[in-house]
Amino acid sequence: MVRVVIVRTMITVAPTGAEVSKGEFPALPVTLPELLDTAIACERAGASVLHIHLRDGAGQPTLDVGQAREALSLLRQETQLILQLSTGGAVSDSESARLAILDAQPDSVSVTCGTVNFGDAVFANRWPFVAELYQRVLGLGIYPEFEIFDLGQIGTLRRLLDEFGRPAGDHVHVDLVAGVPGGMPGSAATIMACVHELDPDWTFTATGIGRTTLPVILASLAVGGHIRVGMEDSLTFAKGERVQSNLQLVERAASLASLAQRPVIAPHEARSLLGIARD
Ligand code: KMH
Ligand code: ZN
Numbered sequence: 001m002v003r004v005v006i007v008r009t010m011i012t013v014a015p016t017g018a019e020v021s022k023g024e025f026p027a028l029p030v031t032l033p034e035l036l037d038t039a040i041a042c043e044r045a046g047a048s049v050l051h052i053h054l055r056d057g058a059g060q061p062t063l064d065v066g067q068a069r070e071a072l073s074l075l076r077q078e079t080q081l082i083l084q085l086s087t088g089g090a091v092s093d094s095e096s097a098r099l100a101i102l103d104a105q106p107d108s109v110s111v112t113c114g115t116v117n118f119g120d121a122v123f124a125n126r127w128p129f130v131a132e133l134y135q136r137v138l139g140l141g142i143y144p145e146f147e148i149f150d151l152g153q154i155g156t157l158r159r160l161l162d163e164f165g166r167p168a169g170d171h172v173h174v175d176l177v178a179g180v181p182g183g184m185p186g187s188a189a190t191i192m193a194c195v196h197e198l199d200p201d202w203t204f205t206a207t208g209i210g211r212t213t214l215p216v217i218l219a220s221l222a223v224g225g226h227i228r229v230g231m232e233d234s235l236t237f238a239k240g241e242r243v244q245s246n247l248q249l250v251e252r253a254a255s256l257a258s259l260a261q262r263p264v265i266a267p268h269e270a271r272s273l274l275g276i277a278r279d
Helices: 032-045 065-078 095-104 127-140 153-164 188-197 210-222 246-259 267-274
Strands: 011-013 047-052 082-085 108-112 116-118 121-123 143-148 173-178 203-208 226-229 236-238
Touching (some): 011 032, 065 082, 143 153, 173 188, 173 210, 210 246
16 A cells, blocks of 8 residues: 655664775764764754764774763754664674663664675674564663665564564654665665555655665655665765765755655654654
């Protein structure tokens, strides 16, 4: 069933990720001041959710809880954004480190619903790990965004809900991550296949990795979905043209949303859409 398009658009920005190197892409925000500047600029341009991966002093991905607490505290002072920490981390991160990051008490976390090939690596999400992660998220009252890298992972999401119940706020929101080499393709057909499998009261964001960013944005806007952009996902703005900044990607996403007559929502509206209280 295709949902009726009535809602405005929530933009998530994923500015850093765990895979891109600062040496190769100097515009990548890796320090706390860089992340803060990016967050402030992207909020002004229409983002309402910040999907966060932190880097250490050497620019390497880190799941350090102290660093995460410091980042969240500063971002909370300076922005209204929904602060979503990645529990995916980097493919090399241990399950225990991915669970421990919850102690930083973000507004939201990503919960990936299954294992997927990830280029030459494997992004491992065994059922026992996902179940443990989700139960801890529920216990702490953190809002989970369910990351779907392949169609079958929607089945795992249903199993989580059946066995452990619905999220805090009683609203289910998924992020369709399409175009990862090894995951579902970044095409309009893929987005539609997923949409047909979602319950009508769930909402979704879609993100297309690499060159699939535009078809995925356009497909999602066409069927009532929300959109995620950022240098975690795309480093090419147009053929032969590198992304200059996360802001550039958010500005383009916001203007496409306006063009689709689905202008962006502010962070407080995104909180009410997802059922997240601001503490
Ligand atoms: N970096 C990927 C291995 C998430 O943030 O939850 C996992 C990822 C998903 O980015
Ligand atoms: Zn991520």
